[in-house]
Structure formats: structure tokens, C-alpha cells
Amino acid sequence: MRRIHAHGVETYPHECCGALLGRDGDSAREVTDLLPLANRRDDSPHNRFEVTPDDVRLAEKTAREKRVELLGWYHSHPDAPARPSEYDRDHAWPWYSYIIVSVQKGEPRDTTSWRLQDDRAAYDPESIETLAHSAGAE
Amino acid sequence: MAVKVMIPTPLRTYAGKQESVDLQAGTVGEALSALTTKFVELKKHLYSDDGRLRSFVNVYVNDEDIRYLQKDQTRVKEGDTISIVPSIAGGTPPEEHSHRN
Numbered sequence: 001m002r003r004i005h006a007h008g009v010e011t012y013p014h015e016c017c018g019a020l021l022g023r024d025g026d027s028a029r030e031v032t033d034l035l036p037l038a039n040r041r042d043d044s045p046h047n048r049f050e051v052t053p054d055d056v057r058l059a060e061k062t063a064r065e066k067r068v069e070l071l072g073w074y075h076s077h078p079d080a081p082a083r084p085s086e087y088d089r090d091h092a093w094p095w096y097s098y099i100i101v102s103v104q105k106g107e108p109r110d111t112t113s114w115r116l117q118d119d120r121a122a123y124d125p126e127s128i129e130t131l132a133h134s135a136g137a138e
Numbered sequence: 139m140a141v142k143v144m145i146p147t148p149l150r151t152y153a154g155k156q157e158s159v160d161l162q163a164g165t166v167g168e169a170l171s172a173l174t175t176k177f178v179e180l181k182k183h184l185y186s187d188d189g190r191l192r193s194f195v196n197v198y199v200n201d202e203d204i205r206y207l208q209k210d211q212t213r214v215k216e217g218d219t220i221s222i223v224p225s226i227a228g229g230t231p232p233e234e235h236s237h238r239n
Contacts, residue, residue, distance in 0.1 A: 015229060041229070048229035053196040053203075056224050060147075070147060073226050080230040088228035091194050094183060095148035098228070120182060 001130050005108035007036050008076035008101045014045035017075040019059035020097060021068045029071050029097060030131070035059050048087075049075045072097030072115075079103070082110040084123050092116040097126055139164060141214050143173055144221040152179040166197060167210030169220050184222070196223045 007016040019035040037055050041048040051059075051073065063070040073096060077085075082102035084092070092098060094116045102109040114123035142160055145153045153159060154177065161176075163169035170191075174181040186192050197204045198221040204212045214220065 017226070041227075044229075049227065051226035053223040053225045056226060075228055077230045085228070085230050087230075091227040093146075093148040093194075093224055093226070095151060096226075118179075 001111060001128070003034050003036075004074050004099060004101055004111070005103075007074075008078075008103040008108055009106060011039065011045075011076065012103050012106045013078045015039055015041075015047070015049040015076050015078060017049040017051055017073065019051075019062070019070055020072045020074060020099065021059070021063045021066060022071050024069050024071060029126075031071060032068055033066060034074070035062050046078060047080075070096075072099065074099035074101065076101045076103045079105065082112045084114050089116065089120070089123060092120075092123070094118060094120075098123075099128070139214055139216045139218070141169055141216075141218045141220055143169055144219060146222050146224050148224065149180060149183055149222065152183065153177045163214060165210065166199060166204050166212045166214060166220060169214065170197070170210065194225045194227055196225055197221070198223060 007018060017039050018037045020031045021033040021035060022029060022031040037051055039045050040050040040052050059070050077100055080102060082100045097113050097115055099113045101111045111128060113126040113128050115126055116123055140160060141163055142158050144158050145156060150156060159173060161169050161172045163172055174184065184191060184195050199212055199214060199218055
């Protein structure tokens, strides 16, 4: 989690983004590595992020090389709550986990994780647990 | 023409958990139509309510983005691979921003 927070602080007041790599278990997902990516929304980076298809392919390739799965994505909400916006929902893919960190005045605050429902109507929250050996704890 | 459509991980649940689907089609549009006819649940994730491909759904024939070809009218030939590749977007609407000093 520290690495996600650090990325959000580094890019503040712009949004950061990156890929979540790890293992998809029956009852939980374990994020074992992160791939920080550049926010490609040069026109409005303070309240939008974009990961291009080329970067998605890079994330998929990185996951294959590490023998793990591309589980989802993280991004920051500078000076805004860590909850998915309508814009997030409208642009979300199912199955992926979406971690959002709120960065208030340059400091990381709440962190949440969400997954889009099958009918695209809303997100389901996912609980987050930081493990001693996980990528986020590095 | 027999073509292969590669399904990205987040959509495999809606396509029989398959990595790829073999279909008969003459154009990209026909291939996607055949795909969403076969797997109806895929449709809402690929197309918006007005029937247009969602902006974050990218379609390639072999390694060429169809936006730079003839879009859904792009012709395909025997053995071509059509890939559906996500782009990821999101963010905070301005009205949700708290006051910034």
C-alpha cells in the first residue's frame, strides 16, 4: 500500500495510475507486485487518468513474465474522496479490481478497492488487508 | 472467413471462460456481431446504450488498430486474429473535489 500512496503523493495534484499484479484466489486476491504507469491524460491530469492499450499490453506482458495475473488497476483522487465516480463506473471493466487512494493536500488518506457489478450498474466494495510480504508493504 | 477473436481477461467470464473464440466473418463488425450473438452478456461491456463501441474498447486486426483502418467495416481474411484490448480510464468529477488551498 505504501508504494501506491507514494505514487499518489509523487504525482499530486495530478492523478497517478498503475497496474495491480498478483494471484486470483477463490476467496481473495493477493497483489504481489505493482507496475506504476504514466497518466496519459495530459489535458486534464488533475481529475482524469488514462492507461493506453499499449500500456495495458505492457502490463499483461509483465504479468506473464512474472507468472502472475493482471488483477486490476490503481489510481489516485487528488483532493477528493476515495470512492468511484460516475466517470469511473462508466469507464470500468468487470472482473478487474480498482484501488483508489484519496490524496488530500498532498497526503494519502483513505484507500478503497472496488469491483464493477456484472450489470455495470454499480461497484461492490472489496476489503483490503496489507500483508507483511506483499508488494504494498515494500 | 475463419477468424480468431482474442478475449481480454476481464471479459472471459462472459465468453465461456475462453481466451479466444473462432468465428466466421467477412468484416470486423460481422465478427463482433457474431461474438455478441453467441455470448449475449458481452454486449453491454463492448457497446454503449446507443450501440457504439465503448471508447475504452480497442479492436485490432492482427496488430493494426481498426480506427486507422475502416473501423468495423475493416475486412478480415482467413486466419486473421482480432484482438479486443482494454484501455483504462477514470477520475474524479470536478464537483467531487474538495476545496483546494
